[in-house]
Amino acid sequence: MDATGEIESQLIKLQDISGFLEEGSLDDNLLRLAEKTAKILEAQHCSIMLLNDGESENPSMKVCASYGPLPTAAYKESVHKGEGISGYVVATGKSLFIDDISKSRFANQARRTKDPHKSLLCSPIRINARIAGVVNVTECGSGKSFKPDDLNLLDAVALFIGKSIQTIQLQNLLNSRFAQMALIQETQKNIGRSLESILHNPDQIAKIMAKSFYKEMTRTGFGSSQIINVASDIIAQLNAHLQRHSKRMGREGKESQEKPPA
16 A cells, blocks of 8 residues: 555544544543544554542553454553653653564563563543643554554654643533532632643542532531541442443453354
């Protein structure tokens, strides 16, 4: 295929993700984006990792969504900037194309050393000027290695993932009256601080909402024990959601692994 044909082929692939509609929870949308990314790159595996900016100066990153089988340990691991392949991409802000991981500087990071597929791609996910995470793609479906041009395609998809995450978060905020009031109060309290700067930091939004929720409960007369019970209930609901999310990803990964090749 000549250069013109290659460009046309990539544009056709991008049409699929351009029609993606952001609706529902962020977790569900990330799962769909991981699947679409894998299919666009004709890969067997794709994982989306996001940074937790609510942490200290050295935030960690975890797998939030994946397509294709992935070791259970991968969901529990926290990666900091500069650590491993994904951490390197976050720290440098540069995409990474590896033709053969066993012959690269990241050889000791390989999870499946006996896997014949040695090629992988990794691109940073950006939300405006901030790097929010990375998208990893491995195991080219053709049985061959990825090509450098595939990295350009993944970079384009990564930009779309970043915009989708931002859109989903903003839509959810606009649908929440409580969130709207909390953000308005925060901007009024801190004169000169724009609402736009806050909207681009979801972890900061979460802290603002937590403080506002606590103040509202104390203002309406709830005691410490009642507030603790509410916080415990929120944590319990979150744990139940994460368990369902983990089981669903496990089922989808198993089904993908058992599906006979086309």
